[in-house]
Amino acid sequence: MTGREGGFHTQQMIEYGTQVVGGVTPGKGGTEYLGRPVFDSVKDAVAATGANAAVIFVPPPFAADSVLECEAAGIPFVSLITEGVPVQDMVRVHARLKANGKTTLLGGNCPGIITPGECKMGIMPGHIFAPGPVGLVSRSGTLTYEIVWELTSAGIGQTTCIGIGGDPLPGMRFVDALRLFNADSDTKAVVMVGEIGGSDEEEGAAYIKAHMTKPVVSFISGRTAPPGKRMGHAGAIISGNTGTPQSKVSALNDAGVPVADKTSEIPALVRLALDRTAVTS
Helix, strand or coil: CCCHHHHHHHHHHHHHCCCCCCEECCCCCCCEECCEEEECCHHHHHHHHCCCEEEECCCHHHHHHHHHHHHHCCCCEEEECCCCCCHHHHHHHHHHHHHHCCCEEEECCCCEEEECCCEEEECCCHHHCCEEEEEEEECCHHHHHHHHHHHHHCCCCEEEEEECCCCCCCCCCHHHHHHHHHHCCCCCEEEEEEECCCCHHHHHHHHHHHHCCCCEEEEEECCCCCCCCCCCCCCCCCECCECCHHHHHHHHHHCCCCEECCHHHHHHHHHHHHHHHHHHC
């Protein structure tokens, strides 16, 4: 928490109203930072504060061990902001989390999660978000901000916004977030923001078609990217016929999800979905 990035964003989270109860920086246990106690280990922090969530700003070579330290301390939710965590390290993390089944990981390489007006765990600019009926899940941090600003400017607030990140091996995936939004009584519609590469969007579309009871609007970035060209995120690369924008848009359309060509079209599509939900409810 006492590092440059961790310290800056901790201050932002505190100012937003997030209940930050302490931080961890090995070697600085027993001190205070930003008015919060600092501990040498996650285990010590949990024992002293009862913390039930963690945000990780640790540099890439040590980030995976930080996740596993949180898991070992019994923290049920971890938001991993760090970009560039080695894929081999994430394989190790996923194996441990799957085997023990007690910790949910968001990220890495993600902006975090925010419930507007209540709590944010991450790096998103809190002032552009507003409370409302729309859930949002996205692989892209900057697209999250762009689309949220479009929604807020149009008078459409958000329940919770989840940035799942663009790494090849993320923690939470689209299906996980969609399932949570589907069960959330405050969420009336969902915006799903995908990009080229991988099959998460297609799997999300399959879930929407089979289980989703709420309308979903989508946007797929990178639709003009040439095959074999990585676009920003490590996971945003088309390989052969896998991860193409055409396959994602087709799967979503088949599930009844309108896919915007521009981010500016999303508010109108969301408004239409909300109006239809109000009529049928």
